[in-house]
Amino acid sequence: xxxxxxxxSERETAMVAEIGRLLTETDDPVAAREAAARATLPLLGxxxxxxxxxxxxxxxREVLVHVDPDLxxxxxxxxxxxxxxxxxxxxxxxxxxxxxxxxxxxxxHGPPDAAAVRRRHAPRHALLVPLRTHGAxxxxxxxxxxxxxxxxxxxxxxxxxxVAQRFALHVRATRALDEAREARARSxxxxxxxxxxxxxxxxxxxxxxxx
Numbered sequence: 001x002x003x004x005x006x007x008x009s010e011r012e013t014a015m016v017a018e019i020g021r022l023l024t025e026t027d028d029p030v031a032a033r034e035a036a037a038r039a040t041l042p043l044l045g046x047x048x049x050x051x052x053x054x055x056x057x058x059x060x061r062e063v064l065v066h067v068d069p070d071l072x073x074x075x076x077x078x079x080x081x082x083x084x085x086x087x088x089x090x091x092x093x094x095x096x097x098x099x100x101x102x103x104x105x106x107x108x109h110g111p112p113d114a115a116a117v118r119r120r121h122a123p124r125h126a127l128l129v130p131l132r133t134h135g136a137x138x139x140x141x142x143x144x145x146x147x148x149x150x151x152x153x154x155x156x157x158x159x160x161x162x163v164a165q166r167f168a169l170h171v172r173a174t175r176a177l178d179e180a181r182e183a184r185a186r187s188x189x190x191x192x193x194x195x196x197x198x199x200x201x202x203x204x205x206x207x208x209x210x211x
Contacts, residue, residue, distance in 0.1 A: 012159045015043055019166055029174040030062060033167065037141075038065045044160055045143035047075065047123060051087060052131075052139035052171065059087060059139065074121060078114050085109045087140050090128040094137055096161060098152045099126040101144075124148040129160050131168035138171045 022036040037048040050063035061080045066072045081087040086109075090097050106122035107115040123144035131138040141164045143152070152160075 008155070011043055012155075015039060016159070016162055016166070019163060023166060023170045029170070033170065034063045034065060036167065036170075037063045040143065040163060041065065041067045044156065044163070045123075045127070045145045046147075047142075047144040049142040049144075050139065050167065051081060051091075051142070053091060053137060059091065062139075071121070074117065078118055078121070079111050082109055082111075086126075087128060087142065090130050090140050091137055094130045094132055096130065096157060097128045098157065099128065100124070100151070101126055125151050127152040127157060127160050129164040131164055131171060133165070133168040133172050136172075138168050141167055 018039045019036045022039055023032050025035075026032045033050060037050055040048050046067045048063070048065050049061065051059040052062050054060050059081055061076075064072065064076050066075050086097060086099060101122060101124055103119040103122040107118040110118045123146050125148070126142060126144040129141045129143075131141055141160070143160060145152075
């Protein structure tokens, strides 16, 4: 690595460490991922977006952060990606992708009524990274830049892949925890119902085959 790249590499290493800390700092998974996404700015872009795959295959936008917080409401109003967008292609194929974007292209991939706003706020370069773990596609992490001269080079792609893996592991872990909690709640509910049945029976319950 050249001397010129060393300060950037040091910043990237510090960023990844900070993301790891933020993802484990709170019990609120959405707040944790939003804070971690914000920590990627401006090193990896002006915008960071996290879209997660639902059970029916659709993508649901969980996080959108902008280097200028005042622009976040406008950016969120642009809506989630449409099925024909490159984000869905990355989700399906599982490959990282870089894009050079024109305002017209960005407008075409959103709702018709948001076309004018999308043209005005279109990023010029994007880096789309799949969230994959244990062979499952969990979503897509997107970074975007407004500067037409600031493309995503190989080093940015590599570090974005590392960041996406951290997010994927966090999503998988929190979903597994939610499933375990739901299973425990269902078990406790079933036990409570059974206890109520026993308590309300005047003669108790007979067990077939009991001695």
